[in-house]
Amino acid sequence: MLSDITLGQYFPAKSPLHRADPRLKICLTIFSIVLIFCAGNFFSLGAAVAYIGLGMALSRIAVKLYLRSLKPILFLVVFTAVLNVFYGTGEPLWQWGVFKITQNGLVNSLFVSIRIITLILASSVLTFTTSPTQLTDAIERLLRPLSRLRVPVHEFAMMMTIALRFVPLLLEETDKIMSAQKARGADMESGSVLQRIKALVPILIPLFVSAFRRAYDLAIAMESRCYHGGGGRTKMKVLRFGRGDWLVLGSAVLALGAFIALNIVFPPAVAR
Amino acid sequence: MTAFSGLRERRGKAYRQAYGSARRREANGLTILETKNLTYKYGAGTPFEKTAVEDVSLSIGKGEFVGVIGHTGSGKSTLIQMLNGLLRPTSGQVLLDGQDIWQEPKKIRQVRFRVGMVFQYPEYQLFEETVLQDIMFGPKNMGLPDEAAKARAVQAAAFTGLKPSLLDESPFELSGGEKRRAAIAGVIAMDPEVLILDEPTAGLDPRGRDVLLAQIAQYHKERGNTVLLVSHSMEDIGRVADRLLVMNDGRKAMLAPTKEAFARGEELEKMGLRVPQVTKILQGLQKLGFPVDPTALTVDDALKQLIPYCKQRQAAGPL
Numbered sequence: 001m002l003s004d005i006t007l008g009q010y011f012p013a014k015s016p017l018h019r020a021d022p023r024l025k026i027c028l029t030i031f032s033i034v035l036i037f038c039a040g041n042f043f044s045l046g047a048a049v050a051y052i053g054l055g056m057a058l059s060r061i062a063v064k065l066y067l068r069s070l071k072p073i074l075f076l077v078v079f080t081a082v083l084n085v086f087y088g089t090g091e092p093l094w095q096w097g098v099f100k101i102t103q104n105g106l107v108n109s110l111f112v113s114i115r116i117i118t119l120i121l122a123s124s125v126l127t128f129t130t131s132p133t134q135l136t137d138a139i140e141r142l143l144r145p146l147s148r149l150r151v152p153v154h155e156f157a158m159m160m161t162i163a164l165r166f167v168p169l170l171l172e173e174t175d176k177i178m179s180a181q182k183a184r185g186a187d188m189e190s191g192s193v194l195q196r197i198k199a200l201v202p203i204l205i206p207l208f209v210s211a212f213r214r215a216y217d218l219a220i221a222m223e224s225r226c227y228h229g230g231g232g233r234t235k236m237k238v239l240r241f242g243r244g245d246w247l248v249l250g251s252a253v254l255a256l257g258a259f260i261a262l263n264i265v266f267p268p269a270v271a272r
Numbered sequence: 273m274t275a276f277s278g279l280r281e282r283r284g285k286a287y288r289q290a291y292g293s294a295r296r297r298e299a300n301g302l303t304i305l306e307t308k309n310l311t312y313k314y315g316a317g318t319p320f321e322k323t324a325v326e327d328v329s330l331s332i333g334k335g336e337f338v339g340v341i342g343h344t345g346s347g348k349s350t351l352i353q354m355l356n357g358l359l360r361p362t363s364g365q366v367l368l369d370g371q372d373i374w375q376e377p378k379k380i381r382q383v384r385f386r387v388g389m390v391f392q393y394p395e396y397q398l399f400e401e402t403v404l405q406d407i408m409f410g411p412k413n414m415g416l417p418d419e420a421a422k423a424r425a426v427q428a429a430a431f432t433g434l435k436p437s438l439l440d441e442s443p444f445e446l447s448g449g450e451k452r453r454a455a456i457a458g459v460i461a462m463d464p465e466v467l468i469l470d471e472p473t474a475g476l477d478p479r480g481r482d483v484l485l486a487q488i489a490q491y492h493k494e495r496g497n498t499v500l501l502v503s504h505s506m507e508d509i510g511r512v513a514d515r516l517l518v519m520n521d522g523r524k525a526m527l528a529p530t531k532e533a534f535a536r537g538e539e540l541e542k543m544g545l546r547v548p549q550v551t552k553i554l555q556g557l558q559k560l561g562f563p564v565d566p567t568a569l570t571v572d573d574a575l576k577q578l579i580p581y582c583k584q585r586q587a588a589g590p591l
Contacts, residue, residue: 173396179358180397183389184458185381185413202409205399209444 010131015060017129021245022138028055028252029126035259036118040268044259045111049118051255055125069124070117077116084109132164141239154230162218170211177206303370304498305355305387305466306331310364312350324350326522327364332466332500337492339513339530340502343544347522348502349392352468355500356387368466385414388464392471394455398443403434403454406443410462421461428461429454431491433483449480456484460491467491468500473508485512507548510534510569518543531567550574 012018017025032052039045056066070077088105095101127135140157147153181202182188188199312325325347332338342348353359354366357373357380366373373383388410391397400406404425411421429439432453438446443454456472469488473481489512492499503509509516509530516533518526520543526533533540537547537555546552548569555566563581568574 176391177397179353180389180391180394181409182358183356183384183391184397184410184462185385186409187381187413202397202399206396210396 011061011128013060017059020248021241022130022134023142024245025126025130026138029122032122036115040263041266043266044263047259047262052118052122059125059129061128066124070120073120077113081109081113084112136161173210174207177203302334303331304334306367308365311362313362324522328524330527335496337499337514338517339509340517342519346519348519356389357383385462386464387466388459388462390456390459390469395451397455402440403443404439407458407461410458424461428457431460432457433487466498470502510548
């Protein structure tokens with residue numbers, strides 16, 4: 001079922017990470033992604049992975065769910081890994097015609113796979129522990145300096161909130177429409193590619209119709225509550241940077257220090 | 273008296289046709305649909321895991337009209353989706369004519385043609401260019417040639433009372449009630465042995481509701497199919513169902529002839545369900561010592577015993 005997709009979903013729980021300031025969490029996610037990409041050897045990469053692992057542990061969310069969020073990108077990981085194996089330089093360990101495998105290729109492929117996987121895990125930590133409203137709230141706050149440049153930050157944030165809010169609704173709707181058409185014998189699981197694309201028509205048309213209807217209803221509901229944009233609007237839940245957040249920030253500084261040290265001390269592993 | 277006849281007048285012709293003459297068809301003893309220890313869990317393995325249906329075993333006879341009621345979240349929608357193979361049970365079996373429907377998962381579509389399912393607010397499934405083509409979607413998926421599919425579609429449209437002139441319109445141009453009829457016709461056109469309807473009257477005005485229910489009852493009477501009707505409204509179900517399946521907290525709370533089930537009004541009320549108002553009034557009258565039969569389920573049935581009684585009282589003069 002569609003609801004089995006965990007990528008980008010929020011799981012409510014009581015954990016230090018759920019309580020942390022969403023602005024900080026966004027910054028830290030970007031921070032750890034930067035770390036992963038700056039890592040030049042396995043030691044510094046290990047430090048970055050350990051940091052994200054710490055975040056996963058602190059989120060108090062089952063590892064199984066994190067693993068499930070990797071499922072949609074498994075193909076990408078395997079694909080890049082296989083590609084990298086054959087594109088290494090140096091002495092071949094194994095050769096068959098133009099195909100050769102070198103030690104450098106194997107190392108590269110392992111490195112890239114870890115990178116992609118941790119990338120997804122890092123963003124999963126953010127979305128698993130932060131509700132969509134918190135997320136957009138934080139983004140709005142972080143982007144506020146841009147409103148000086150006449151960028152309509154509030155409007156963007158509102159659009160994002162609405163879009164995120166509608167994702168589960170539309171998923172549910174898709175599920176319902178799919179069931180209804182399946183009940184009428186629609187066949188979506190077999191046939192050629194062309195037939196499968198054709199089989200989507202009975203689902204997409206009702207879905208679009210209902211999306212437009214919902215958008216229209218929402219616009220009327222917002223207008224009848226006198227929504228007029230961001231000017232002078234206050235928040236029900238004001239974001240506060242608390243003591244716990246300073247601790248988290250401190251951990252990031254420590255991680256960065258360790259990371260730079262490891263990156264300099266050990267030689268780079270990925271040679272091209 | 274005029275008030276009473278006025279009420280009956282408003283119900284319309286279709287209503288009288290369906291309820292006036294031959295009442296319910298007796299089940300002929302053959303079982304068509306059976307479930308064994310059916311259980312379904314949503315989101316198994318996540319923090320949201322929830323058991324929607326638990327250990328439900330029941331059997332439904334050929335040609336029966338079964339009403340399914342239950343509070344919101346009692347598992348009735350999940351249960352019926354397992355009956356036509358849209359949901360695969362977490363454990364337990366669904367038997368159609370004695371055969372486990374999941375015996376050959378690849379042939380599950382055949383099961384869906386035999387067990388037709390009309391979802392809640394089915395008008396949102398319309399997608400074709402014309403109403404006729406939309407109704408033909410099911411029959412064509414069954415592999416019927418265009419001509420046969422068209423014949424079935426026209427027939428199904430007539431069953432649901434859809435005006436023939438509407439068949440060439442775009443389904444998005446129809447009114448809400450007409451859309452609903454078109455969508456129901458889309459399932460009836462597959463001529464399923466078992467027809468399941470999930471709240472087919474939700475959101476319709478009282479008149480539209482009466483007419484649609486009468487048409488479903490009429491369809492059942494003419495075709496002799498098995499019908500499962502899910503509804504919140506005890507009045508609706510009381511009128512048409514032979515037997516009542518009451519769901520509570522994902523479990524089967526009752527499966528009994530309609531009158532018998534309504535006689536257990538107190539039990540139903542504990543589950544947050546109410547017996548029809550008219551039944552309740554009669555039960556109250558009986559408690560006050562009036563000679564009435566409290567198992568009447570419809571206003572018409574109640575009138576049949578109350579009017580003669582009132583006349584008799586009038587003739588006897590003031591007390």
